[in-house]
Amino acid sequence: xxxxxxxxxGGGPAGxxxxxxxxxxxxNSILILERDKELGGILNQCIHNGFGLHTFKEExxxxxxxxxxxxxxxxxxxxxxxDTMVMDISxxxxxxxxxxxxxxxxxxxxxxxxAMGCRERARGALNIPGYRPAGIYSxxxxxxxxxxxxxxxxxxxxxxxxxxxxxxxxxxxxxxxxRVKVVAELMPYSGGLKRNIVQCLDDYGIPLKLSHTVxxxxxxxxxxxxxxxxxxxxxxxxxxxxxxxxxxxxxxSVGLIPENELSRGMGVEIDRVxxxxxxxxxxxxSITGVFACGNVLHVHDLVDxxxxxxxxxxxNAAKYVSNELAQSSKPVRIEACExxxxxxxxxxDIDRMEDNLTVxxxxxxxYKDAYISVYYDDTRILHRKRPVMAPGEMEQVILQKxxxxxxxxxxxxxxxxxxx
Amino acid sequence: MFDVVVIGAxxxxxxVARELSRYDVSVCVVERCEDVCCGTxxxxxxxxxxxxxxxxxxxxxxxxxxxxxxxxxxSKELDFPFVRNGSLVVCTDPDGLSGLQExxxxxVANGVEGLxxxxxxxxxxxxxxxxxxxxxxxxxxxxxxVCPFNLTIxxxxxxxVNGVEFKLNTEVLEILKLENGxxxxxxxxxxxxxxxxxxxxxxxxxxxxxxxxxxxxxxARRGEYCLxxxxxxxHVSKTIFALPTKLGKGVxxxxxxxxxxxxxxxxVDIEDKEGINTTRQGLDDLVQKAGMTVKNLPMRQVITxxxxxxxxxxxxxxxxxxxxxxxxxxxxxxxxSPGLSAAPAIGVMVADILKEKLSLKQKSDFTATRKGxxxxxxxxxxxxxxxxxxxxxxxxxxxxxxxxxxxxIIEAIHRPVGARSLDGVKRRTRAGMGRCQAGFxxxxxxxxxxRELGIDMEDIxxxxxxxxxxxxxxx
Numbered sequence: 001x002x003x004x005x006x007x008x009x010g011g012g013p014a015g016x017x018x019x020x021x022x023x024x025x026x027x028n029s030i031l032i033l034e035r036d037k038e039l040g041g042i043l044n045q046c047i048h049n050g051f052g053l054h055t056f057k058e059e060x061x062x063x064x065x066x067x068x069x070x071x072x073x074x075x076x077x078x079x080x081x082x083d084t085m086v087m088d089i090s091x092x093x094x095x096x097x098x099x100x101x102x103x104x105x106x107x108x109x110x111x112x113x114x115a116m117g118c119r120e121r122a123r124g125a126l127n128i129p130g131y132r133p134a135g136i137y138s139x140x141x142x143x144x145x146x147x148x149x150x151x152x153x154x155x156x157x158x159x160x161x162x163x164x165x166x167x168x169x170x171x172x173x174x175x176x177x178x179r180v181k182v183v184a185e186l187m188p189y190s191g192g193l194k195r196n197i198v199q200c201l202d203d204y205g206i207p208l209k210l211s212h213t214v215x216x217x218x219x220x221x222x223x224x225x226x227x228x229x230x231x232x233x234x235x236x237x238x239x240x241x242x243x244x245x246x247x248x249x250x251x252x253s254v255g256l257i258p259e260n261e262l263s264r265g266m267g268v269e270i271d272r273v274x275x276x277x278x279x280x281x282x283x284x285x286s287i288t289g290v291f292a293c294g295n296v297l298h299v300h301d302l303v304d305x306x307x308x309x310x311x312x313x314x315x316n317a318a319k320y321v322s323n324e325l326a327q328s329s330k331p332v333r334i335e336a337c338e339x340x341x342x343x344x345x346x347x348x349d350i351d352r353m354e355d356n357l358t359v360x361x362x363x364x365x366x367y368k369d370a371y372i373s374v375y376y377d378d379t380r381i382l383h384r385k386r387p388v389m390a391p392g393e394m395e396q397v398i399l400q401k402x403x404x405x406x407x408x409x410x411x412x413x414x415x416x417x418x419x420x
Numbered sequence: 421m422f423d424v425v426v427i428g429a430x431x432x433x434x435x436v437a438r439e440l441s442r443y444d445v446s447v448c449v450v451e452r453c454e455d456v457c458c459g460t461x462x463x464x465x466x467x468x469x470x471x472x473x474x475x476x477x478x479x480x481x482x483x484x485x486x487x488x489x490x491x492x493x494x495s496k497e498l499d500f501p502f503v504r505n506g507s508l509v510v511c512t513d514p515d516g517l518s519g520l521q522e523x524x525x526x527x528v529a530n531g532v533e534g535l536x537x538x539x540x541x542x543x544x545x546x547x548x549x550x551x552x553x554x555x556x557x558x559x560x561x562x563x564x565x566v567c568p569f570n571l572t573i574x575x576x577x578x579x580x581v582n583g584v585e586f587k588l589n590t591e592v593l594e595i596l597k598l599e600n601g602x603x604x605x606x607x608x609x610x611x612x613x614x615x616x617x618x619x620x621x622x623x624x625x626x627x628x629x630x631x632x633x634x635x636x637x638x639x640a641r642r643g644e645y646c647l648x649x650x651x652x653x654x655h656v657s658k659t660i661f662a663l664p665t666k667l668g669k670g671v672x673x674x675x676x677x678x679x680x681x682x683x684x685x686x687x688v689d690i691e692d693k694e695g696i697n698t699t700r701q702g703l704d705d706l707v708q709k710a711g712m713t714v715k716n717l718p719m720r721q722v723i724t725x726x727x728x729x730x731x732x733x734x735x736x737x738x739x740x741x742x743x744x745x746x747x748x749x750x751x752x753x754x755x756x757s758p759g760l761s762a763a764p765a766i767g768v769m770v771a772d773i774l775k776e777k778l779s780l781k782q783k784s785d786f787t788a789t790r791k792g793x794x795x796x797x798x799x800x801x802x803x804x805x806x807x808x809x810x811x812x813x814x815x816x817x818x819x820x821x822x823x824x825x826x827x828x829i830i831e832a833i834h835r836p837v838g839a840r841s842l843d844g845v846k847r848r849t850r851a852g853m854g855r856c857q858a859g860f861x862x863x864x865x866x867x868x869x870x871r872e873l874g875i876d877m878e879d880i881x882x883x884x885x886x887x888x889x890x891x892x893x894x895x
Binding site: 132 | 646647694696697699700702703720722723725726801804805808809815816817823855857859860862863867878881884885886887888889890891892893894895
């Protein structure tokens with residue numbers, strides 16, 4: 001069986017950044033396994049711009065952003081395999097993969113970086129009643145059809161869910177001559193970035209109906225229409241608020257789910273909130289030497305943060321294979337509560353951490369002029385005012401090693417949202 | 421002129437066609453949809469009932485028990501998944517335990533083997549996720565689960581290989597009596613035949629009533645279902661039925677042969693024979709009722725919901741045989757549950773009737789077996805690599821959720837009575853059946869259909885008719 005020091009599962013933005021960083025940290029045996037026919041992952045179909053403002057201080061399209069990392073991987077001479085599907089990873093890090101040329105083969109890895117990304121929540125998961133005609137697509141599938149295959153899913157469009165891909169597709173479909181009638185969002189706030197609401201809906205006069213959902217789907221062959229209804233605070237449709245829309249296309253942008261089937265298969269512990277692996281400060285999962293980054297770990301709002309996070313995962317994987325990553329001895333739990341839905345990472349080992357550790361999380365609802373607070377046990381050590389917080393955008397706090405060292409008996413770090 | 425025209429390519433029509441194909445007889449199956457298995461046969465509980473439900477002495481009871489017994493042999497001959505996982509009818513009302521005894525007695529009278537009433541402890545031992553209120557159950561070891569798509573497709577393919585002609589996208593508009601048979605008028609030309617077998621599901625009354633003065637009425641009884649992801653497939657190992665209580669009839673919870681969990685059906689009579697829509701109320705009912713027998717159902721794992729229509733006839737009995745005032749016209753009507761279980765036996769029964777009627781002779785060259793699609797997932801590493809060396813498409817995964825390769829999709833398209841649509845591919849290969857519900861694989865499967873069949877992308881459908889997937893090129 002072939003042996004490789006670091007095998008990276010997925011050649012999207014997370015996998016690419018992890019690979020480059022691992023190489024720069026001194027690892028010379030790296031293999032990226034990518035199931036698609038090219039590197040770049042979902043960025044390849046994101047032909048709009050707005051990527052890379054943080055990383056490169058300029059506005060790139062998705063393929064351009066991916067291109068910079070692909071170039072880097074090429075320049076560093078990192079090996080990758082395309083059109084290659086990973087079928088299984090064992091808890092001993094034996095990877096079983098398959099492609100047309102090599103058939104099914106196994107690789108023994110010393111370290112694994114999980115970077116499989118996420119998939120879209122489908123209609124079934126929402127259990128929307130009605131018929132099951134053609135013309136119902138997840139926003140990302142529609143994006144692939146339009147941007148990569150060159151086909152229009154339809155002409156008269158309703159979009160359910162205001163996730164970023166849905167918002168982007170509202171604009172994209174409009175530019176391609178389709179009529180986007182409405183974007184409906186179950187929650188009283190959008191799940192997408194504010195800038196996308198402005199640039200993709202407001203600029204094109206597309207109405208966004210908050211606290212609305214699809215309650216019926218019509219059409220036996222091709223979609224002919226849907227019914228929207230307003231929902232109450234528990235998400236239940238309010239009788240008498242139904243509105244019928246004629247449309248041939250319904251796009252769903254109702255959430256992303258980290259694709260952790262392989263992780264589960266190898267026995268990695270999965271967080272119930274993020275649906276991603278539970279990781280420590282080194283982005284290491286419950287299995288030693290298995291790291292996770294990008295949307296497979298938790299769904300990100302900006303790819304810049306994916307790249308940054310993946311860089312750390314790759315570096316730590318390189319340290320792990322060269323035995324430079326100390327054994328974790330005294331992990332301190334990071335607890336997200338009272339408005340903070342989760343935290344990545346979930347534990348921090350002060351001896352293992354770098355000088356600063358970025359902890360990312362999302363809030364559960366919208367907040368105005370509220371505070372992000374961090375407690376070391378009962379002591380509040382951070383109290384930062386934020387004019388606006390929304391579930392669609394990630395928040396972060398930075399833990400400092402120096403500061404943490406002042407609390408040698410620390411049991412728990414708590415992140416919460418406080419009104420004052 | 422055909423000897424026999426079968427109307428409807430559901431499981432019953434295909435079973436009849438396959439049994440007839442043993443004989444030297446010309447058979448044509450006409451189906452209004454673009455594929456076989458598009459009506460009631462595709463949207464049901466996927467259960468092979470043991471046979472204790474139907475009234476003793478009824479045709480329903482007889483054919484159910486017979487069909488159940490035939491299923492092992494048939495699944496070997498035709499290579500479709502069938503598992504005798506056993507079933508439990510659970511009782512949640514201590515005052516209702518006598519109902520289990522009634523079912524037991526009826527089952528014994530019907531010839532169901534191995535039935536046993538178990539107490540609450542044993543029931544929970546067998547099935548730990550039963551609700552705590554379950555106080556007893558009827559255990560039927562002969563109960564089973566089957567893939568209704570594969571069963572129907574296997575029957576159709578085998579019939580086709582044995583000379584049966586399938587006319588798809590062919591809707592029967594009129595049936596005219598001829599001197600020595602019938603003229604079946606369709607949207608796709610006229611077909612003359614000596615005999616007609618009416619296996620038209622919820623429309624069986626329409627065709628029956630075209631030729632007979634003794635009218636029948638088939639009511640569409642809608643059943644809604646939820647299907648859960650593989651992750652939940654082991655929540656129960658047996659098919660769990662609820663014994664009807666004061667509170668009404670329950671729903672079943674069952675594993676499927678592909679490792680999913682299915683919950684359903686509701687039962688609502690509707691006017692519209694095309695009313696395969698799910699409803700808010702129906703889906704809510706399901707969750708509530710399923711929770712009465714099985715606890716901790718992981719409803720977050722629902723990957724799709726769907727509705728099917730049972731062909732309910734007032735007398736709740738199968739109507740099978742020659743229509744008295746329409747010689748050479750044979751009904752298979754009112755085939756509601758346990759119709760799937762009974763289908764193999766219905767096929768034999770109808771073929772036997774026609775054999776007598778037309779003095780049919782056995783064919784010497786009948787092929788009794790059919791090999792299913794290559795399933796690389798059942799292969800060893802070496803076998804799989806050998807396959808990929810010969811046909812690299814088997815090394816290219818198209819459907820990530822169900823690990824379906826391009827090779828399997830190509831094969832499904834080119835088999836007898838092959839797939840021509842996304843749903844056709846899905847029913848044969850499971851591509852698109854998984855948790856992402858075809859999000860990733862739709863565009864790629866479309867490309868394969870386009871390439872293999874030369875159908876323009878704009879003309880590829882989800883399930884025939886006007887179910888087009890794209891409206892045209894981008895600007």
